[in-house]
Amino acid sequence: MSTLSDSRRAALNTIGDVLIPAALGMPCxxxxxxxxxxxDHVLSLRRELTDGxxxxxxxxxxxxxxxxxxxxxxxxxPDGLATIGLVASSAYYMMPEVRRxxxxxxxxxxxxxxxxxxxxxxxxxxxxxxxxxxxFRDPDGD
Amino acid sequence: MGETAxxxxxxxxxxxxxxxxHLAEAGVGVVCLEQGRQxxxxxxxxxxxxxxxxSQRLWHPNPNVRGLATDYPIDTSESDVNPLxxxxxxxxxxxxxxxxxxxxxxxxxxxSLDGVADDWPFTYRDLEPFYDHMDVxxxxxxxxxxxxxxxxxPPPLPPLPIGKxxxxxxxxxxxxxxxxxxxxxxxxxxxxxxRSQCARRGTCMQGCPEQxxxxxxxxxxxxxxxxxxxxxTGARVREITVNAQGLASGAIWIDRDGVEHHQRAxxxxxxANGVGTxxxxxxxxxxxxxxxxGNSSGLVGRNLMMHPYAATVGYFDEPLDSWLGPAGQAxxxxxxxxxxxxxxxxxxxxxxxxxxxxxxxxxSAYGGAPLEEAWGENLHRATQKRFGHSFEWGIxxxxxxxxxxxxxxxDSLTDTDGIPxxxxxxxxxxxxxxxxxxxxxxxxxxxxxxxxxSISTTTLMRDCGWHLMGTCRMGNDPETSVLDxxxxxxxxxxxxxxxxxxxxxxxxxxxxxxxxAIALRSVMHMxxxxxxxxxxx
Numbered sequence: 001m002s003t004l005s006d007s008r009r010a011a012l013n014t015i016g017d018v019l020i021p022a023a024l025g026m027p028c029x030x031x032x033x034x035x036x037x038x039x040d041h042v043l044s045l046r047r048e049l050t051d052g053x054x055x056x057x058x059x060x061x062x063x064x065x066x067x068x069x070x071x072x073x074x075x076x077x078p079d080g081l082a083t084i085g086l087v088a089s090s091a092y093y094m095m096p097e098v099r100r101x102x103x104x105x106x107x108x109x110x111x112x113x114x115x116x117x118x119x120x121x122x123x124x125x126x127x128x129x130x131x132x133x134x135x136f137r138d139p140d141g142d
Numbered sequence: 143m144g145e146t147a148x149x150x151x152x153x154x155x156x157x158x159x160x161x162x163x164h165l166a167e168a169g170v171g172v173v174c175l176e177q178g179r180q181x182x183x184x185x186x187x188x189x190x191x192x193x194x195x196x197s198q199r200l201w202h203p204n205p206n207v208r209g210l211a212t213d214y215p216i217d218t219s220e221s222d223v224n225p226l227x228x229x230x231x232x233x234x235x236x237x238x239x240x241x242x243x244x245x246x247x248x249x250x251x252x253x254s255l256d257g258v259a260d261d262w263p264f265t266y267r268d269l270e271p272f273y274d275h276m277d278v279x280x281x282x283x284x285x286x287x288x289x290x291x292x293x294x295x296p297p298p299l300p301p302l303p304i305g306k307x308x309x310x311x312x313x314x315x316x317x318x319x320x321x322x323x324x325x326x327x328x329x330x331x332x333x334x335x336x337r338s339q340c341a342r343r344g345t346c347m348q349g350c351p352e353q354x355x356x357x358x359x360x361x362x363x364x365x366x367x368x369x370x371x372x373x374x375t376g377a378r379v380r381e382i383t384v385n386a387q388g389l390a391s392g393a394i395w396i397d398r399d400g401v402e403h404h405q406r407a408x409x410x411x412x413x414a415n416g417v418g419t420x421x422x423x424x425x426x427x428x429x430x431x432x433x434x435x436g437n438s439s440g441l442v443g444r445n446l447m448m449h450p451y452a453a454t455v456g457y458f459d460e461p462l463d464s465w466l467g468p469a470g471q472a473x474x475x476x477x478x479x480x481x482x483x484x485x486x487x488x489x490x491x492x493x494x495x496x497x498x499x500x501x502x503x504x505x506s507a508y509g510g511a512p513l514e515e516a517w518g519e520n521l522h523r524a525t526q527k528r529f530g531h532s533f534e535w536g537i538x539x540x541x542x543x544x545x546x547x548x549x550x551x552x553d554s555l556t557d558t559d560g561i562p563x564x565x566x567x568x569x570x571x572x573x574x575x576x577x578x579x580x581x582x583x584x585x586x587x588x589x590x591x592x593x594x595x596s597i598s599t600t601t602l603m604r605d606c607g608w609h610l611m612g613t614c615r616m617g618n619d620p621e622t623s624v625l626d627x628x629x630x631x632x633x634x635x636x637x638x639x640x641x642x643x644x645x646x647x648x649x650x651x652x653x654x655x656x657x658x659a660i661a662l663r664s665v666m667h668m669x670x671x672x673x674x675x676x677x678x679x
Contacts, residue, residue, distance in 0.1 A: 018513075018517070018518065019513075019517040019518065019521065020517070020521060020522075021518055021519060023518075023519040023522050024519065024522040024523060024526065025522075026522045041192075042195060045192055045195060045196065046195065046199060048199070070513060070517075071513055074512075074513045081513075085516075085517065086198075089502060089521070090194070090195045090502060093194070093500070093501045093502045094191050094192065094195070102501060102525075102529065102530075103530070104465070104500070104501060104529070104530070106191060106193070106500075107188055107189070107193055107343040107344050107345050107465065107467070107500065108343065109189075109341040109342070109343060109352075110341065110342050110466060111339050111340065111341050111342065112302060112303045112331060112339075112340070112342065116303035116305070117300060117301070117303055117331070118285075118300070118301075119303070119304075119309075120304060120309070120312065120324065125309065125312055125313070125316065126312070126323075126324075128316050128319070129289065129315075129316075129321055129322060129323065130287065130289065132289065132319070132321075133289055134289045134290075134292075135289055135290055135321055135476065135477070135479075135480070136246050136247060136248065136289075136290055136291060136292065136476075136479075136480065137246075137247065137248040137255065137480050138247045138248070138292060139247060139248060139250075139251040139254060139255055139265075140247055140250075140251070140265045140266060140267055141247065141292065
């Protein structure tokens with residue numbers, strides 16, 4: 001079920017593309033895939049964001065130029081702009097295409113292998129620390 | 143709840159779980175009241191796409207951000223640092239990073255060595271066997287031989303790999319001739335006692351979905367319950383009751399339907415953390431103990447220590463997989479731990495080299511900054527610079543006890559049951575500020591030596607009060623301490639405190655290993671001297 005009205009969603013997408021443009025090999029917000037569905041998903045999990053998001057989006061004029069609207073919002077309603085940014089960037093960085101480009105598979109399972117253990121002993125990385133000896137004060141020692 | 147419990151424990155976190163397990167195994171009848179609930183591993187988001195999104199709210203460590211009914215709100219308007227905690231079976235161990243650090247011998251002799259604060263009523267050597275025992279119960283992974291400590295019993299599991307970030311950090315430290323060591327962690331590098339091998343998801347601080355990390359809901363409560371301990375969740379304690387002889391006689395608690403109960407007990411152990419415990423003692427005692435139960439010294443709630451946290455992030459060209467876990471620390475350093483008065487301050491800090499997490503970070507924190515600074519092309523530039531290409535050197539800064547840093551009852555704020563909330567009054571000292579400034583300068587050198595292309599620093603992270611200590615301090619003199627060396631109240635002989643409130647000083651280490659070791663030492667003494675103790679009839 002859609003969480004945002006059409007006008008608010010249009011405003012979110014407009015501001016979202018200003019905050020997250022196509023650059024440096026990354027797609028803009030609205031080209032990242034089905035961001036509408038992901039925004040709805042974000043708001044279903046973070047319902048407390050909805051009111052603030054709606055209020056901020058209602059401040060965006062339908063005919064207003066996108067970059068100017070974002071600048072004005074950031075100046076006049078920084079909390080509102082921050083909420084838009086949080087919702088847009090949360091959705092963006094969960095998009096499969098964005099993660100693919102970044103080489104990020106999420107917080108994946110990668111249990112350690114034997115090769116990774118004690119490599120600092122095998123190649124001598126830890127040896128200087130061992131060679132320097134104790135560095136603690138022991139008020140109760142012998 | 144008609145029966146009188148032999149021992150009533152308030153709080154099912156780290157120390158409460160240790161106490162419950164060992165008392166129950168010794169045949170002592172235990173009832174534990176926990177205001178939170180049992181949390182299932184499937185509720186954690188570490189294995190889900192939404193991990194970062196939910197870490198900023200539902201699994202945030204600040205109860206004022208979570209705003210759950212099981213939390214109590216805390217007035218932090220007069221504090222430099224926000225206290226962090228979690229109410230539930232396992233307590234804050236559900237969302238701690240599981241740095242399993244022992245204090246060093248000098249930490250117990252601060253007054254003798256450095257002329258500040260106080261000495262503890264026992265030594266490192268007194269506590270050492272209990273550290274060893276807790277290593278086994280928690281399943282600690284680590285490497286024996288750290289020259290920052292006296293020789294010790296090796297932990298039961300080999301260390302977790304230090305990974306790319308650990309090796310890079312270590313290289314920088316070697317170039318400078320500084321100490322580092324693979325970090326000890328209460329996270330199993332092998333499957334251990336029914337828990338999984340660490341999957342290195344790096345989400346330890348939002349709960350471990352693998353059931354690998356040692357949280358006491360997994361390590362201690364199953365044994366405690368199997369041996370007869372009764373654990374009551376959703377039970378918020380309003381007051382510890384006192385009988386005509388001035389002994390603790392139980393506690394009044396409120397269930398989730400708002401119904402009050404009185405759990406009678408022969409002995410009461412409070413394990414509600416360094417904020418919750420003084421709050422409860424200040425709420426208790428009635429006319430007989432004006433000013434709070436066990437508070438003839440006036441020190442209940444005072445000397446709060448929270449370890450101000452500062453950090454240095456280094457950014458590197460090479461890929462470091464720096465979202466890979468464990469989240470806590472790959473290596474640690476105690477190069478600048480011990481006092482060197484030529485630095486202009488006393489005491490020191492442990493450093494921990496940590497991963498920097500996922501791509502989202504804290505975008506919401508940029509509202510109001512110039513738009514082009516945080517967003518637009520710079521968003522991608524900043525993310526590409528940090529994500530997968532950075533690590534953090536953190537500073538656990540020792541803050542010294544100061545009676546003015548304290549927990550008091552708030553005049554107006556309450557929890558959902560109408561019980562007065564705690565208020566935190568806490569300011570960093572000049573010594574702490576000098577200490578942090580010195581360590582940040584050294585960390586910058588360490589990052590440069592490691593080859594960082596650029597560096598950023600955080601001088602004080604406000605959401606850093608994980609370590610809640612000192613508010614019911616131990617000592618031999620009832621005029622200058624709340625508890626004796628066994629955690630027993632000087633005023634009320636059948637009232638005990640076993641959590642971080644007991645600490646005399648804070649050290650520069652994550653405290654959970656010491657909280658658990660002290661709890662174990664105290665509870666073993668309680669069992670050994672059982673026949674000689676005064677209890678409420």
